[in-house]
């Protein structure tokens with residue numbers, strides 16, 4: 184990735200021996216640059232050249248995995264600074280911490296397990312449980328790690344700077360590729376040694392960017408997560424920006440995902456700080472709260488920041504049934520923008536209404552945007568009513584449209600022959616609207 | 624390998640807008656880098672927080688939002704003063720009564736309210752109409768006159784009504800909010816039209832018509848980032864401070880409105896609702912928002928505390 188044919192050519196033997204199946208080394212280089220060939224097809228390339236090409240073609244931010252199995256977390260592979268340039272690849276992993284001096288660890292972990300939210304038809308949850316060795320006691324730490332591991336499927340982050348405690352914890356959890364957090368200048372060899380022994384990812388913490396870079400180079404290990412040591416939000420922002428910028432400039436020591444800690448002593452400010460970290464490049468953010476009121480805004484922010492700016496998430500345009508709708512059931516029209524559709528679906532469900540929902544294909548844009556863009560029109564709604572088969576499912580001819588596009592009602596009624604009921608502006612008003620206004 | 628701090632060499636900066644009059648004037652904009660990157664440029668002014676006042680008692684605000692204003696919701700002057708007590712840097716008066724669906728109040732009545740509010744407070748005033756474009760042109764014309772010399776920020780001007788509003792602002796010495804729906808070219812075009820009428824560029828604030836957290840925040844976020852980069856790279860027609868109507872959007876969200884007992888899996892409503900508004904605001908600040916119009920005083924307090932921290936240097 185990123186290398187031109189000419190740059191690759193410079194590293195090849197330039198003998199034009201054709202063993203790769205190409206007429207010349209240059210032709211082979213061009214094939215490589217466009218991804219149509221792989222380097223191992225040339226039997227003569229030197230080890231030095233191989234390494235240079237491998238590292239130059241590696242993504243600017245390495246892919247690092249934490250945990251095993253279904254809930255394994257992938258981080259990295261990022262390629263840009265701004266989401267308008269290209270989609271951010273791997274959403275920030277959200278870790279919730281528990282302390283090994285907490286007597287109620289198991290129940291705390293149950294709370295963390297429950298942090299699962301339905302949004303736009305997808306399930307969103309936190310990703311990691313971080314066990315913190317606050318006690319300073321190795322046995323206690325290992326015991327806490329065991330309790331957490333027995334009670335959750337999320338991969339673990341083991342937080343201790345004491346290699347002896349880490350070793351004990353890894354005896355319990357080491358087979359599941361937990362994140363070791365971590366190595367610093369003082370414990371470096373021991374921690375990196377443990378990471379290598381268990382083939383687990385490890386956090387390297389520097390006292391500042393300079394020390395961080397030096398430690399990364401010294402590690403001789405690639406499963407790394409970076410911690411610049413900054414803890415105040417203004418400084419973390421600067422360091423996160425530097426690490427991402429320099430990774431993109433291919434300063435190799437910073438080519439790994441990062442970890443941040445939202446441990447502002449003020450609980451609300453801690454969430455605000457975490458929001459900044461999610462927007463600004465953090466690979467992982469560790470929170471000290473499992474209150475859904477704190478976590479839901481952050482999970483939502485993460486979803487928003489990491490959506491593909493080029494394509495809105497859309498649902499298929501077809502008849503959807505909520506509950507067990509019969510011939511008397513109300514028919515709601517909306518657009519096929521996921522967010523819009525799921526707002527309506529959620530509110531219809533919350534009102535325990537058996538109903539049909541028809542999301543018109545607006546290329547995945549919202550009600551008002553669709554209306555303003557000429558994609559949510561009386562003509563399109565009529566077409567959907569006529570072709571989707573809803574007329575065979577209901578005995579009445581009444582359709583409910585969003586309040587925001589009340590202006591459509593006259594024309595729609597005329598074109599479709601259906602009676603048009605103008606619903607509330609916000610879908611949250613649907614349950615009370617149905618109570619007051621619906622009869623088939 | 625030694626670390627060389629990566630600094631962008633921006634060639635330009637965001638224009639600086641002054642709101643209100645001395646000794647209570649407030650400045651916004653003027654940055655020569657991206658938000659809070661003190662290591663790379665100047666950030667002479669911090670983002671400011673406005674709290675909304677309505678000239679008509681809001682009916683659909685959740686209890687949590689009404690509670691801090693108990694007793695003043697029907698009295699814009701008292702409400703405005705309360706906002707100042709709550710720490711608002713600026714007060715944003717929304718002339719909802721002008722709306723044909725509500726009281727259809729006359730431009731003169733609205734102007735009188737605006738004057739009374741302006742005279743009662745010692746912070747700058749933002750005056751926004753009811754959102755009906757033709758009516759807002761009429762209303763703001765009178766409001767502009769009544770507030771002559773107070774250097775307010777008035778709006779929202781759109782491609783339909785900008786002429787009247789811009790003229791009023793020029794004659795009476797105000798700044799204008801230029802609204803366009805989430806599109807960098809539309810924003811630019813409106814700014815060009817307004818500056819062609821000879822309104823100085825630093826008297827325009829861009830309103831990108833933001834959506835709340837969970838409801839389109841990402842679109843505005845990216846438009847704002849692009850506008851800020853345009854400004855820093857020398858595009859004068861994007862170099863205006865950005866105003867975000869956060870409160871009106873955040874408090875529409877189901878996550879803010881739904882009571883604790885209806886959605887217990889979302890946690891306590893008060894905390895979640897305030898965070899909805901706060902995170903919407905602080906995220907926009909990361910994208911370059913300069914004037915944030917909020918509704919809940921606790922949100923103002925929290926966002927200000929955050930900004931104070933972010934204004935501390937992070938130079939290397």
Ligand code: B12
Pocket residue numbers: 495515516517518520522523526527547548549550551552553554555556583584585586587605606607608609610611613803804805806809832833834835838839842872
């Ligand atoms: C994000 C956004 C965009 C995004 C599109 C995102 C998307 N995928 O839809 C982008 C940037 C692409 C965009 C573009 C435009 N936008 Co736009 N956009 C918005 C914004 C900020 C939020 C829209 C949103 O996602 N809302 C959330 C969804 C869930 O809301 P919703 O679909 O309306 O659904 C709610 C209700 O309608 C109701 N509901 C939905 N269905 C049903 C069904 C029934 C039966 C009932 C009862 C209720 C109901 O419940 C839902 C939840 O409350 C709004 C302004 C705002 N703050 O709301 C402007 C807004 C919709 N956009 C607007 C405009 C004008 C445009 C453009 C035409 C401007 C332009 N640049 O040319 C373009 C057109 C795009 C195109 N050509 O394709 C205007 C529309 C003005 C109007 N009233 O006509 C708005 C209102 C901004 C404004 N104030 O001027 N936009």
Ligand code: SF4
Pocket residue numbers: 195196197198199200201202203204205206207208209211224225226227228
């Ligand atoms: S095999 Fe290697 S050396 Fe031979 S032509 Fe191909 S690229 Fe060149």
